Amino acid sequence: MATTVYFVEHGGTRHVLETATKTSLMRLAKDNGIPGIDADCGGECSCGTCHINLSQYWFDKLEPLSEREEEMLSMNPERTATSRLACQISVEERMDQIIVLLPEYQF
Numbered sequence: 001m002a003t004t005v006y007f008v009e010h011g012g013t014r015h016v017l018e019t020a021t022k023t024s025l026m027r028l029a030k031d032n033g034i035p036g037i038d039a040d041c042g043g044e045c046s047c048g049t050c051h052i053n054l055s056q057y058w059f060d061k062l063e064p065l066s067e068r069e070e071e072m073l074s075m076n077p078e079r080t081a082t083s084r085l086a087c088q089i090s091v092e093e094r095m096d097q098i099i100v101l102l103p104e105y106q107f
């Protein structure tokens with residue numbers, strides 16, 4: 001079954017993607033030309049340029065941050081309480097209809 005993911009740009013433009021393939025939120029965005037995610041390290045959790053925000057609902061539904069992700073996010077001045085790194089989140093069926101908020105800039 002396909003999982004639907006909504007990516008919302010800082011300016012409000014919404015992109016709807018569906019995938020049935022095992023992938024990360026970062027890879028899904030990059031492979032489909034979604035703007036706002038740089039992913040300079042290619043998903044190694046060492047650049048922090050795949051920063052996204054989630055609602056509290058979706059943040060609570062996902063696996064908790066790893067120590068490494070926490071470390072990378074702690075260097076981001078735009079971090080919020082519901083920030084994540086998109087490369088660290090695998091798209092799963094239970095995430096169907098997730099809304100991913102893209103920041104204005106990546107640092």
Ligand code: FES
Pocket residue numbers: 026038039040041042043044045046047048049050072085086087088
């Ligand atoms: S792509 Fe570099 S930390 Fe996610």
